[in-house]
Amino acid sequence: MKEREVIIIGGGAAGLAAAVACYEKGIKDILIIERESHLGGILNQCIHDGFGLEKFKRILTGPEYAQQYIDQVMEKKIPFLLNSMVINLTSQKELLVVNREGLHSFHAKVIILALGCRERTRGAISIPGARPAGIYTAGVVQNLINLKNYMIGKRIIVLGSGDIGLIMARRLTLEGAEVLMVAEKLPYSSGLPRNLNQCLYDFDIPLLLNHTVVDIRGNGCLSGVTIAQLGKRGGIVPGSKRKISCDTLLLSVGLIPENELSRQAGIILDARTGGPEVDERGQTNIPGIFTCGNSLQVHDLVDNASLEAEYIIEGVVDYLRGKLKTKEEIKVSLGEGLRYVVPQRLVNHKDTIFSFRVIQPGKNKNLVFEDDKRMIKKKFLSRVNPAEMIRIKLTSQELKSIKSIKVRLK
C-alpha cells in the first residue's frame, strides 16, 4: 500500500488546477492519476476558443488552456501517473489503480475526485426507432474529428442545443458537412447565447425549439429521422411530424457527472446535480474526500471548474492541518426557481461561493438568501438562464451566526 498525502483522481481542468493550488499552498506530496496517455482531460479535444478569459485574462482554445496548467505541473515537478485507471475506491480512502505496470494500492489522507462527466446516451432517453450506424453523442464525434481525422457523415442532424452540440454543428460545417438543423425539445436553448450566435446564426443553421426526434430509420446506416413538435404537455403536436433524410444524428442531450467511484466509496450524491453532496469546502460526507469540477456539477465555463478546484484546496489544507470543523452542519435549502445549489451544506461561516442553476430562463429576478424570515442577502439578476451557472459569494460577515439558510429565486 503506497501512502500519499493528496491523491487527485483526474488530470483535466479541475484536477490540474487542484494539483497546482495544493502545491502553491505548500502541499508537495501530491499524485495525479490520469487514465489517458496525456494530461488535459476533455480540453484536448475542445479545439474551439472561449476559454481562459476569467482565469488568464486571455481568450484561449481548450488545448492552450490545458497547457497553462500542464506547464505548471511540469515546472513544479508534481508527480502524475498516466494510462492509469482507478478501479476501486473505499470509504477508508484506499484506491486500486490499474495500468500496464500492474495493480497498485494506494492510501491517501486526502482524495480529490476530479472525474469529469459523461454524455447522456440515446439509450438513456429512449429515442424510438432503429439502431443503425451513424448515431453518436457529440463528444465522441468531437474526438473522432478533432483528434483522429475521421469524418462521420455529410448530412447531420443535431438533437439538443447544449453547448457541445452547438460547437459541433459549427465544426462539422467548417469541415464541409451540411448541418440541417439543431432540434431542442425545450422552449429555450440549453447552450450559451454566444454559442447560438457564432455556431448557428453565423451559418444559417436553423434552431427548432420545442422539437425532438421521434423516430430513427436505417438498416445498416442511418437513412433518416422523424422530427416532431412538442406541445405544452410534452405530447406530439398532431400533423407536425416530418421525415428528414440524413446520415448522422448527433446527440447533445445532457452531461452527467461521473461518480461511479464515489458510489463505490459510499459517498452520498445529490440527485439534482448528479454529483456528491458537499460542504462549502467541497468535502463529501466522507472526511478527507473532496470533489470539484464537472464531477461535482456540470460547468459551462472551464474557468469556473478550475476556480472551483482552487477554492476547495483551502478546505483540503485545513483538513490536513486538522482544522476543518465538521460540527453544527447547516443544510442549504432550495426554494422555488432553482434547480440546484452547491454546496448543499455549510459547516463553517467563512466566505463561501454558492453555485446555482435556475429552472427556466427569466428576466429581472432576485436571488434571495434567507435565514428563516430574516434576509441574509439579495442579488438582482437582470437575466437568468439554465445554461449559465450563477456563482455568488457570501462573506463570513453575511453568514455569521445564521441558524439556517434557504435560497430561492423571486
Place this chain on the structure above:
Amino acid sequence: MKATNNHYDVVIIGGGVVGCAIARELSKYKVKIAVLEKEADVGWGISCRNSGVVHAGFNYKPGTLRAQLCVEGNKSFAKLCQELDVPYKKIGKVVVAQKKEEIRELKKLKAQGEKNKVDGLQIIDTAELKKLEPNVKGVAALYSPETAITSPYLLTIALAENALRNGVSFFLNTEVKSIAKLRNSDFRINTNQGEFISSYVINSAGLYSDRVAHMVEKDKYRIYPCRGEYYVLDKNASWLVNRLVYPVPQAGSGGLGVHITPTVDGNILLGPSNEYIKQKDNLSTTSQTMKMLSTEAQKFLPLISSRDIIRSYSGIRAKQAPSSEGGYWDFVIEESNSVNNFINLIGIESPGLASSQAIAKKIVGIINKKEKLSPNSNFNPLRKGILRFSEQDEETKKTLIKQDPDYGEIVCRCEQVTKKEILEAINNPLGAKSLISIKYRSRAMMGRCQGGYCLTRIIDILRNEFGLTLEEINLKGDNSYLFIGYRSDEVNKL
C-alpha cells in the same frame, strides 16, 4: 468466400443458438458439416436478442415438444454452460399473482409443471414472497427454483466456436437464395457466396425458416414476426430483485407478459412486449411500447425509475400462430414428408434457448435413424471463453497484468474490460470483426455510457493492431460502416 471443397454431409441453414447447437451435437459424429449464416456473425437473428432465460418447463402443455425439450434442456443446461465456459446462474423465478383470482392460474401452472416433471415448484404466500423478493408486490406466487439465466449471445458464440473447433465449417455473410434437389438426391444450395452440395439440409433459419422450407416444398409453413421490446436497467438497480419476476400469463396473448429478468452480468431486463409486426427485420423500438413497459413493470416493482434505463432494444419471435389467434403452436421439428433428408425446424420461439441442446439431440436422432452415424473420437466438448479481468480477485489481476500488460489497460471503463479482452474478442475464431461482434464477446460498450468512452479506443485498436481500413470498420456488417472517409485525405500521402 467461395467454398473450395463445397460438398458436405449436412448443411445447417441458420447460425442461431439452435443451428449452432445442432452443429456441435452433430460434430460428435464423423459428419462433414457446414453452417450457413446470412449475417456477419452468429445469433443475430433471434438468439442474441431474448431474455436469456433457461425455463424450467411449467408453461407448456404436457406432451408437447416444447414441454419435453425444455425440461430436458433445462436439466442439462448447467453442464452445457460449464463445458462451454458460458455464464449460468440458477436464480429461480417467481410468477406473481396481483389478484386473488390469479392464484387459480398459479395452481394450474404448478400442476402442469409437475406433469412435465419440473422439480421444486411451490405456491408461496405474500409473507414468503416478501422474504424472497422484498421489493415485489403480490398476493401469492409460484416459485420455480429450477429456472435459470444465461447469456444468450455468449452461449450461441460458444456453441459455434466449439463446433468450429470440432471440425464444423462456418460461412458468415452467406445467404441461401435457392435450393435444388439433384439426381442423386443431394441438395444444391445456391448462396450469395457460391454453391454448396449436401446430402442433408437442416432448416434452422428462424424467422426465415418458412422461406427456406418453401425453396423445396409447397407452401406449408408461415412465420409471423412478433416483436418484443426491452429496457435494460443500470447495474445500480440490480438490488431491486433477486430472481426472475413474472406476472401471471394472460391467456391468448402472444407472450409470457412483461417480465423483470436479471441478467448474468447484473443488469435487469424489463420486457419483452408483444406486438405482431409486418416486416421480419423491423427491430425498431416504439414509444408506445416503451411507455407500456415502464407502467407494467412498476405494477410489480414500484421502485423502478426511468433514470435507471441505459438502453432499449427489441427481438422478434418466430411465431406460427397468426395475430388473430395469438398464443403458441408447438415446435415443428421433423423431416419434411415430401422432401427426403430435408429437416425443418419451424416456429422455435420460447423456450427455444432452454431447449437448444435437447433440440439438437433430437435432430441427431432423426439423422442417426437413417444413417447410423459413427462417433468422432476427437470430439472435445470443452471451450474456453474470454477471461474477464473484472471478475478476478486482486491477486489474479496482478498475475494477469504481469503475464500480459494488455490486461493493465482498461478500454471499457463502465464494464472494466481490458485491452487484452478486446484483442481476444477481435481475434475470435469465427472471424467476425464488426463492433457488435466485439461487444457481445467482450462486454465493451454495454455499460451505462454505451460506448461513449470506449468506442474511439476500440476503433484505434481495430486500425492500429489489426490494420482495418476506415471502410472496414462497421457496426453490424458491411452496410453499417461508421466513416465516410478521412476528414483530410492528405493523411494518405503521409
Place this chain on the structure above:
Amino acid sequence: MKKEFTCIVCPNSCRITVEFEGSKIKSIEGAGCPKGKEYVKNEITNPVRVFTGSVLVEKGNFSLVSVKTPSPIPKKYLKNIGEITHQIKVEAPIEIGQVVAKDLLDEDIDLVATRKVNRKNILLF
C-alpha cells in the same frame, strides 16, 4: 434601423442594441466594455470571427494539431479556411503559437498551432 446583438467576446454575453443607417452607426447601448462596442461595430460593417480547426501532423505523437487564426478574420472566409486546412501538413515537433500556414487566401490569414505536439515516441510535455 435597430438591431440587437449578443456579444460573443466574453461570457457576459451582453445584449447590445445598435441603431444604424447602412454602415453609419448612430448609437450603441448595452455594451459592458469597449470590446463589446468594437464587436458590434464590426458586426455591421465587417463581421469577423476567430477560426479554429485542425491540420495533419507528420511524425508526431498525435495525428492532428489544433490550430487557430491569431486574430479574427472576415466571417465569409471561415468555410474556405476550413477547406484549406484539409490540404495542410505540419511536421512535429510543434510548439503552441507556431505558425503552421501563412497568408492563406492571399488575405494575410495565418494559422497558428494551439497544441504542443512532440515527435512520435518521445514522452515530453
